[in-house]
Amino acid sequence: MELPLLDLKAQYETIREEIQEAVLRVCASQRFILGPEVAALEEEVAACTGARFAVGVSSGTDALLASLMALDVGRGDEVITTAYSFFASAGVIARLGARPVFVDIDPDTFNMDPDAVVARLSPRTRVVMPVHLFGRCADLDTILEAAAERGVAVVEDAAQSFGAVDSRGRSAGAVGALGCFSFYPSKNLGAFGDGGMVITDDEALARRIRLLRVHGEEPKYHHRLVGGNFRLDSLQAAVLRVKLKHLGGWVEGRRRNARRYRELLEAVAPENRLVLPGDYPGHVYNQFVIRAPERDRLRAFLDKRGVATEIYYPLPLHQQECFQSLGYRAGDFPEAEAAARSSLALPIYPELTAAQQQYVGTHIRRFFGS
Ligand SMILES: *Cc1c(COP(=O)(O)O)cnc(C)c1O
Numbered sequence: 001m002e003l004p005l006l007d008l009k010a011q012y013e014t015i016r017e018e019i020q021e022a023v024l025r026v027c028a029s030q031r032f033i034l035g036p037e038v039a040a041l042e043e044e045v046a047a048c049t050g051a052r053f054a055v056g057v058s059s060g061t062d063a064l065l066a067s068l069m070a071l072d073v074g075r076g077d078e079v080i081t082t083a084y085s086f087f088a089s090a091g092v093i094a095r096l097g098a099r100p101v102f103v104d105i106d107p108d109t110f111n112m113d114p115d116a117v118v119a120r121l122s123p124r125t126r127v128v129m130p131v132h133l134f135g136r137c138a139d140l141d142t143i144l145e146a147a148a149e150r151g152v153a154v155v156e157d158a159a160q161s162f163g164a165v166d167s168r169g170r171s172a173g174a175v176g177a178l179g180c181f182s183f184y185p186s187k188n189l190g191a192f193g194d195g196g197m198v199i200t201d202d203e204a205l206a207r208r209i210r211l212l213r214v215h216g217e218e219p220k221y222h223h224r225l226v227g228g229n230f231r232l233d234s235l236q237a238a239v240l241r242v243k244l245k246h247l248g249g250w251v252e253g254r255r256r257n258a259r260r261y262r263e264l265l266e267a268v269a270p271e272n273r274l275v276l277p278g279d280y281p282g283h284v285y286n287q288f289v290i291r292a293p294e295r296d297r298l299r300a301f302l303d304k305r306g307v308a309t310e311i312y313y314p315l316p317l318h319q320q321e322c323f324q325s326l327g328y329r330a331g332d333f334p335e336a337e338a339a340a341r342s343s344l345a346l347p348i349y350p351e352l353t354a355a356q357q358q359y360v361g362t363h364i365r366r367f368f369g370s
Pocket residue numbers: 059060061062085086088089131157159160182183184194195196
């Protein structure tokens with residue numbers, strides 16, 4: 001059996017005609033940049049997240065970058081974020097000349113430890129950037145309270161968590177001052193290329209992001225701010241509008257698959273020190289990440305049997321070569337470093353069948369000799 005980590009062709013088969021119709025609509029209009037498709041997608045995303053404003057941008061990275069630019073983050077400022085995430089979370093901070101201040105994670109959730117954030121708040125802290133990793137909301141209550149006391153903004157990196165809700169029913173991205181999504185094809189809501197979105201309830205911030213998106217231009221050829229080209233394509237928006245209608249069903253599929261993995265692996269988990277992701281109701285399982293001793297051997301064992309897996313992430317952010325000048329060392333964030341050594345993402349895409357999951361479960365059990 002050959003099992004990829006994600007099977008986008010299987011998903012496309014289920015929506016082929018709707019997608020083709022949407023793409024042809026854009027072809028007929030010959031409007032490629034921003035335009036009515038993007039405006040419609042923005043309205044739909046605002047409605048489904050409960051945010052007042054949504055601004056389509058060129059990628060998840062640019063959503064984060066534009067958000068920090070809108071808050072005037074720059075040289076001399078500190079932004080607190082997690083040591084365990086995709087590179088973009090920290091890269092955007094450094095690109096603006098600000099200092100990424102890393103904190104360790106809660107090993108049970110892979111998300112930033114709120115108490116560690118409070119401990120690292122300083123007079124230079126301008127923003128706290130939690131990441132809702134793998135589709136599970138980070139715990140924001142403590143962070144929001146401490147940040148508000150000091151006038152620090154919270155910018156949520158919800159790139160992996162479109163549609164997720166926290167324990168109080170709030171949508172990922174709609175809790176802090178600004179929330180950022182990525183529509184990279186492997187995300188739960190994925191475009192046919194790059195795309196992203198910023199959501200906010202703050203009208204002034206929404207206006208600033210809209211300006212920054214077009215080089216700060218208003219009116220034409222007059223520039224109020226130095227922004228960038230952060231525009232979203234009409235074709236991407238048209239594809240995303242089709243996919244957004246199916247997202248609820250796909251998330252249900254991912255949750256069902258998470259339940260199946262639990263049934264298959266729960267019995268062998270404790271004795272083999274296998275850790276399954278916590279059963280969190282608002283989780284959207286962009287990734288189903290287990291922790292296993294001898295992770296690399298397990299990965300090779302599964303690979304040999306046709307099961308693709310991935311390591312998110314093999315090297316924490318504070319240990320990246322490009323951040324060496326920040327002065328962090330191995331051992332600074334033991335939980336992030338332990339996660340980098342033990343985490344393994346299994347296929348969880350909605351089209352995965354029960355038989356395919358059984359196959360994965362059987363071989364994981366066999367690896368552990370049960
Ligand atoms: C994917 C991702 C991003 C960046 O999104 P792009 O659309 O690829 O630029 C940022 N943060 C996290 C946590 C991500 O997973």
